[in-house]
Amino acid sequence: MPATSHNAWAAPFSAAPLSYERAEAMAHDTGFFGNTGDPLLETVVEMLDELGRPDAAFDVVQVAGTNGKTSTSRYTAAILAGQGLACALYTSPELVEMRERMEVAGAPVSREAFAHGIALAATAGERVNARRAAVGERPFRVTEFDLLTVAACVVFAEARVDVAVLEVGLGGRWDATSATHPAATCVTGIGLDHCRILGGTLEKIAAEKAAVIKAGQACVLGVGTWSPSTVEDVLLERAVEQGVVPTLLRPSDPTDAPGEVEPGSVREHPELPHAGYVVTHRPERVGDTLELAVTTPRATYEHLACAKPLYQAANVACATALAEAYLSHALDVGALRASVTACPTPGRFDVLQDAPVHLIDASHNPQSVAALLASLDAIAPDVSTRPALLCAVLADKDVDGIVSLLAPAFPRVYVTATASPRALPAAELAERFSAHGVEASGTYPTVADAAAALADKAFVACGSITLAGELAGLARLAR
DSSP states (O other): OOOSOOOOOOOSSOOOOOOHHHHHHHHHOGGGGOOSSOOOHHHHHHHHHHTTOGGGGSEEEEEEOSSSHHHHHHHHHHHHHHTTOOEEEEOSSOSSOGGGGEEETTEEOOHHHHHHHHHHHHHHHHHHHHHHHHTTOOOOOOOHHHHHHHHHHHHHHHTTOSEEEEEOSSOSSSOGGGGSOOSEEEEEEOOSOSHHHHOSSHHHHHHHHHTTOOTTOEEEEEEETSSSHHHHHHHHHHHHHHTOOOEEEEESSGGGSTTTSOSSOOOOOTTSOEEEEEEEEOOOSTTOOEEEEEEOSSOEEEEEEESOOTTHHHHHHHHHHHHHHHHTSOOOHHHHHHHHHHOOOTTSSEEEEETTEEEEOOOOSHHHHHHHHHHHHHHOOOGGGSOEEEEOOBTTSOHHHHHHHHGGGSSOEEEOOOSSTTBOOHHHHHHHHHHTTOOOSEEOSSHHHHHHHTTTSOEEEESOHHHHHHHHHHHHHHO
16 A cells, blocks of 8 residues: 655765766676675665665665566556556666666656666766775675666655556566565566576476565565466465465466466456456557457456557456555546557567568567467467567576577577677577578677667567667667
8 A cells, every 4th residue: 555655755865966977887887886796685775775765765666577577567557647656667678878777757767767766876876886895794796777766766765756666677586676675566477587596497487486575565466477376386385475465466367478488377366356367359550559358366457458469468357456556546548548559668569660671579588478479469460470480588588498499489580699798699699590490591790780780671670688779779869
């Protein structure tokens, strides 16, 4: 339930002003104030404490999950804003500029606000580590995400928002957003991603994400937590431990949740509150309308519509249930419809150019790729008529899982590599496609090279969030 009031917050110390460019550079390389040791949740806790807890100046809604958490976060923020709350949004990564990770009232914060937040967060980190050094303790290693999360809390507190929707960066247990005290939380789904860090099984990954469920919260478990039942069991066991009664989201038809529901056994849990949704109109072409009805423990919301692909239905439904759970009352349906229709989802089935079509999608693991392909199947079932694929993948992802799905789904394949230090070189990606029976029609060392070569060709670009971001940035420069 939202708090009726919050204390005004002011920084307990000042920080030297930074330019936006310097603030971005500092966020990308935080080693200047602690480059030893492993990242710890205590790092963010102590930085927030040093700042006098800016995150206590507003409510927090936390969104975790393998897939769909960015879109669910966006829809949740849009819905809460439509219900009359001053709302902020924190997502990652950015598509073009780092300040895009922080939004207030539906727009990225200013460069000045971003730089000010980074300056105060960095100063807090320096003060914490100086105090640790003075008593002989090893300094904290402040990661990029640590610094950005603290800076976002500063920016949002100074903007006097009522509530901030915070997307979990990685996992949940040790994620920087978990240093705050969320009033409501959700887990959109569980899939195999970041296995080296979170574990190599769905159940191990679920245990890391389940840690966001804490006593006193409202909680929604998205459709991607439904199956297999061993995954849902992990989340429900955590909920029981914490005395939390979660709302379980189920699609009326599992095919309305493409790429979300893992194969395996399911349990119904009639003792728990449920939410559900039914898709009443499936998009038949790019730009066509998705329409659905969502039923929650408090109401049924019909005629929710947006020009999005089918896989967004699960995210709209999850956000609706989460916003309602946080508010503890039914939503104004007119405002809800307007919020769902108007909510942008940058980088998600995002058309950068109409003729020839250049479409980017931030799908970056087998589950999200399957969701993208289900949407393409609905609007272009004949593979031979589809645009070409432009693909780039990060080396620490399930490369073969991604390639095995994409290889037979397009008439031609082009490969490239993003500027990320984690990028799989284009030549190696071409070899992976070859191993799956598809020879790349073009191999480009950089995204800029690929964009120039394919400027007059239709393509769908996916495989990495950074690929979507670099193409979006190039498109902005070309306007």
